[in-house]
Amino acid sequence: MTDAIIEAIDLVKHFPTGKSPLLHRPTALVRAVDGVSFTLERGRTLGIVGESGCGKSTLGRLLGRLIEPTSGRVLLGGEDVTAATRSDLRRLRPRIQYVFQDPYSCLNPRHSVAESIATPMRIHRLYDRSTEQEKVRELMKRVGLNPEHINRFPHEFSGGQRQRIGVARALALSPEVIVADEPVSALDVSVQAQILNLLEELQASLGLSYVFIAHDLGVVRHIADDVAVMYLGKVVETGTAADVYERASHPYTRALLSAIPVANPRTGRGRQRTVLTGDVPSPLNPPSGCRFRTRCPRAQDHCAVEEPALVDRGQGHPVACHFPEDDILLGGDPVVARPIR
Amino acid sequence: MTDTPLLRVSDLCVSFRTPDGVVRAVDSVSFDVHAGETVGIVGESGSGKSVTANALMRLNFGAQVSTTGSILLDGVDLGSLSEEEMRLRRGRDIAMVFQDPLSALNPFYSVGDQVAEAYRVHHPKARRPEVRDVVVESLGRVGIPEPIKRMQSFPHEFSGGMRQRIVIAMALVNSPRLLIADEPTTALDVTVQAQILELIQRIQQESGTAVLLITHDLGVIAETTERVIVMYGGRVVEEASVESVFEQPTHPYTLGLLGSVRSLDLAGRGSLRAIPGSPPSLIHLPTGCAFRPRCRFELGEGSPCGTTVPTLSVAGHSRSACHLDVTERERLIAGVDG
Numbered sequence: 303m304t305d306a307i308i309e310a311i312d313l314v315k316h317f318p319t320g321k322s323p324l325l326h327r328p329t330a331l332v333r334a335v336d337g338v339s340f341t342l343e344r345g346r347t348l349g350i351v352g353e354s355g356c357g358k359s360t361l362g363r364l365l366g367r368l369i370e371p372t373s374g375r376v377l378l379g380g381e382d383v384t385a386a387t388r389s390d391l392r393r394l395r396p397r398i399q400y401v402f403q404d405p406y407s408c409l410n411p412r413h414s415v416a417e418s419i420a421t422p423m424r425i426h427r428l429y430d431r432s433t434e435q436e437k438v439r440e441l442m443k444r445v446g447l448n449p450e451h452i453n454r455f456p457h458e459f460s461g462g463q464r465q466r467i468g469v470a471r472a473l474a475l476s477p478e479v480i481v482a483d484e485p486v487s488a489l490d491v492s493v494q495a496q497i498l499n500l501l502e503e504l505q506a507s508l509g510l511s512y513v514f515i516a517h518d519l520g521v522v523r524h525i526a527d528d529v530a531v532m533y534l535g536k537v538v539e540t541g542t543a544a545d546v547y548e549r550a551s552h553p554y555t556r557a558l559l560s561a562i563p564v565a566n567p568r569t570g571r572g573r574q575r576t577v578l579t580g581d582v583p584s585p586l587n588p589p590s591g592c593r594f595r596t597r598c599p600r601a602q603d604h605c606a607v608e609e610p611a612l613v614d615r616g617q618g619h620p621v622a623c624h625f626p627e628d629d630i631l632l633g634g635d636p637v638v639a640r641p642i643r
Numbered sequence: 644m645t646d647t648p649l650l651r652v653s654d655l656c657v658s659f660r661t662p663d664g665v666v667r668a669v670d671s672v673s674f675d676v677h678a679g680e681t682v683g684i685v686g687e688s689g690s691g692k693s694v695t696a697n698a699l700m701r702l703n704f705g706a707q708v709s710t711t712g713s714i715l716l717d718g719v720d721l722g723s724l725s726e727e728e729m730r731l732r733r734g735r736d737i738a739m740v741f742q743d744p745l746s747a748l749n750p751f752y753s754v755g756d757q758v759a760e761a762y763r764v765h766h767p768k769a770r771r772p773e774v775r776d777v778v779v780e781s782l783g784r785v786g787i788p789e790p791i792k793r794m795q796s797f798p799h800e801f802s803g804g805m806r807q808r809i810v811i812a813m814a815l816v817n818s819p820r821l822l823i824a825d826e827p828t829t830a831l832d833v834t835v836q837a838q839i840l841e842l843i844q845r846i847q848q849e850s851g852t853a854v855l856l857i858t859h860d861l862g863v864i865a866e867t868t869e870r871v872i873v874m875y876g877g878r879v880v881e882e883a884s885v886e887s888v889f890e891q892p893t894h895p896y897t898l899g900l901l902g903s904v905r906s907l908d909l910a911g912r913g914s915l916r917a918i919p920g921s922p923p924s925l926i927h928l929p930t931g932c933a934f935r936p937r938c939r940f941e942l943g944e945g946s947p948c949g950t951t952v953p954t955l956s957v958a959g960h961s962r963s964a965c966h967l968d969v970t971e972r973e974r975l976i977a978g979v980d981g
Contacts (some may be wrong), residue, residue: 492687493917499917520904524915567865575837
């Protein structure tokens with residue numbers, strides 16, 4: 303049953319920062335991603351969720367080796383991306399493509415749609431010029447753009463349409479995996495839904511696998527099969543969407559879930575919510591032991607000493623917490639089943 | 644509810660002259676805010692919600708702007724005041740919190756000085772120890788730990804959530820009767836957003852300040868407001884109590900907006916009921932109803948939808964701006980699966 307398309311094994315990315323004036327050596331390390339492992343199965347969507355600075359985007363960029371990892375490995379369909387030579391990488395990259403957050407800054411303003419979408423095809427010398435045009439039109443149709451607009455420039459499109467161009471470009475090399483880094487965060491609510499529906503349609507028709515990175519648990523719940531929750535460079539809880547949304551047992555996951563405003567004035571209000579105090583600590587100098595302990599309502603002395611491993615502690619899915627909340631959430635849903643005022 | 648509202652906005656229009664043509668950012672907007680009430684304005688980019696907020700503070704100025712209509716705060720038309728008279732009301736009667744706390748604070752002054760400045764504007768004779776006490780008290784009230792020590796810190800020494808708390812302290816230091824919060828949590832992480840929303844609600848309950856909350860986030864609206872104004876293309880398209888808006892929307896746009904939101908309540912996947920197209924450009928608004936090109940119930944060729952701008956009229960418990968017959972609309976909306 304395991305048909306892994308992406309396997310991340312103990313990925314670490316530390317960014318050196320600060321310069322010592324004498325030694326020209328970095329004086330500190332930002333531990334952006336600090337030992338993350340996961341498996342994405344073919345045809346599924348893995349949602350990676352966390353607040354700003356948790357390392358989710360860095361993790362996404364490591365997967366296609368857009369940045370070099372400090373250590374750890376990424377396997378793409380069994381082949382090691384992290385150890386690949388330049389020519390291997392050239393062969394592997396078409397299989398993993400990206401959609402980014404800001405459709406304004408990820409398209410070259412001086413390139414027409416045709417050029418933007420065709421560039422990856424040209425780099426990989428896939429088609430001759432006339433087939434290329436045809437392929438571009440086909441892709442535009444596929445993502446819901448009018449192929450007659452092929453010679454238009456990015457500024458002539460709305461934000462949602464630009465994001466569609468970004469998706470078409472990601473599809474140009476017929477990838478198996480798309481890493482979507484906050485693909486709808488910059489869009490208006492009514493347009494977000496269009497893009498999410500498009501991504502789901504494409505997954506169904508092309509058998510794509512997605513790594514979907516977002517800070518919004520609502521969006522992820524809608525699209526993801528599996529979810530990994532990150533905090534300060536580590537995965538704190540992971541499992542199927544139902545595991546994480548209905549049987550969350552890490553205090554951070556629970557707090558994140560209860561912090562989301564619910565678009566329902568009757569169930570949303572008056573529900574008991576865990577409001578965390580304080581802010582995310584700096585990844586330059588994460589707390590000892592469990593990184594969440596400084597904001598954790600359940601923290602005890604032991605948490606400062608030993609770092610909790612990400613293992614199943616009887617919840618049915620892995621949780622990195624010494625004292626996971628194991629009471630069954632009422633009615634299976636942490637949000638809906640709370641008392642109505 | 645009292646009979647005379649704290650704030651009565653009537654027929655507010657704001658337009659900007661730009662090289663590309665006149666932008667009617669706000670068009671014939673009318674609404675009331677009663678004392679102690681929390682009202683939400685929800686809309687997407689370009690719906691006119693922020694321009695409306697700025698107009699209430701008279702912050703849209705310059706030769707390129709024209710503002711018409713009346714804004715009555717306690718019966719006094721803010722538009723008729725001189726700039727000096729308006730200045731005395733800003734902060735004292737009506738205060739505002741903006742989206743980005745870092746650009747609302749001066750990086751060169753300690754946060755204590757900035758709160759003190761806001762207080763001194765309206766209390767010019769206040770003596771130093773009194774100002775100090777007020778600053779410490781107001782920083783403490785918004786949850787800044789150790790306010791006596793922290794008042795000497797500078798904005799860059801605080802996190803985003805703490806900065807927004809300081810901005811809120813500045814806005815509240817003169818106990819205004821109306822607080823306008825323009826996307827106060829959009830720049831913040833979700834756990835910090837929850838803290839700030841809780842703070843705004845607590846202050847509203849403690850001090851009875853009316854709050855006008857502007858946001859694009861329906862979840863924030865549902866959790867914090869009592870009455871909701873939905874804006875689209877510079878106009879109010881629906882106005883109702885928060886329960887009515889979420890449970891019995893009467894405007895096709897409100898319905899579409901609700902369908903686009905992935906509520907955590909809706910377990911399972913299935914496709915979202917997205918609104919086709921994108922929000923209109925304010926320079927080239929469609930003729931007739933601005934929502935017509937995206938509306939699923941549009942009446943078609945020759946109907947008023949394409950010729951006349953609909954005005955607000957009573958529909959059930961709401962007021963909404965749509966040409967469709969009320970009972971017909973109810974039937975159509977009820978036919979759309981939730």
